[in-house]
Amino acid sequence: MKTINVRELRAEMPRLRETLAREQELVLVSNGEPVARILPIARERRLRSLSEHRATMPMLEGIDQLIREERDRR
Structure with a gap:
């Protein structure tokens, strides 16, 4: 982390x-007091569609059975 004053920032x-x-x-x-943090914006790769996003998610085997059992317990 580097500190920089306004004059240095302009330069x-x-x-x-x-x-x-x-x-x-x-x-x-400014005047020796920290006033702001400057951070780079993280550039994330945007997914084109929901189906593309779902394709990247791992599939859970037997999830239907787990959900059914949980509902039956209630």
């Missing part, structure tokens, strides 16, 4: 992406 703006990739977190300070 760093053209290289901010590279700095965040290297440091993973910046703490913005």
Whole structure:
């Protein structure tokens, strides 16, 4: 984690992406007091459809029987 003041942040703006990739977190300070954390946004791969998402999930064998037994106990 690197601390940076407003003046340094302005100078760093053209290289901010590279700095965040290297440091993973910046703490913005003003008058020696921390005022904000700057974090990179995690870029997640978006699934195209619900069926594609379901295809990535493991199938549980016998889940129907487990659900039925649980319902019967109630």
